[in-house]
Amino acid sequence: MLYSLGPVELRLAPLNPTRTQNSARYPFAEHDVLGAPPAYEDMGDGERKFSLSCITFPNDDLFAGGLTSIAALEVARSSAVPQLFLRGDGLLLGFYLIEGLRETGETLDWVGVPGAVELEIDLLRSDAPFADSIFNLFGGAL
Template identity: 30%
Template sequence: MLYQLGGTQFDVVPFNTHETDHEMGGDFAAKDLIGALRDREFVGPSDEKLTFSCRIFPAKFGGIEELEGLQVAAVSGEPQILVRGDGTNLGWWVIDKVGDKATFLDIKGVGRVIEVQIAITRVPVPGKTTILGALLRLFG
């Protein structure tokens, strides 16, 4: 197993993940200054995003069921736990999009090669309330 997102395992076969793209950083509020460059004030971490590039070969190895499972999970909006192949728990993530591009279509219209892109964003632990969130609910 390379990764597992919710109930879907990314492996060499049938759902082959061959590339990941990870992005994270900080968010800053810009402040105008007279006669100088705009200052930036750190306001917290920015969204952490991860994109998986996958390739499936339905006629030889399958993988359509895993693709459909990811599409269902994306539409549900439910956070999914992400675990790396070495057993590291990477936290909770929502699926922003699942895109696929089929090439070399067979007689039934199914691609012999399907390139899949899965974009996910890290979210807090489901049900965990922050102090600020609790205060806003008290007064809001």
């Protein structure tokens, strides 16, 4: 496993992460001071974003399940429940909301299934979900 995001494990197959990007902000409020440079007020830790680029090949038996993994990520995104995010070495990255999914398919077969699907996953750091949010997410699946 390279990463785990909520219900989906991202591995070399069926949904292979190929690139990551991590960004963090630490905002400051600017206050004008007469006759001096602006004073900056510490606003606390700001937003943290993480993005993953993944690829799958739906027509290749080795990558069977890649489209199912994308569908599971779509369910997790639309639930608006923060998902536990882990790196493959066991590092707990925290809870993240799935802010966006962008899917690009190319080389369509005769029924419209792409031969390659690239997926961009945009994540936004969040607090842990409330217990009722987790219950609603899994309760709907039962």
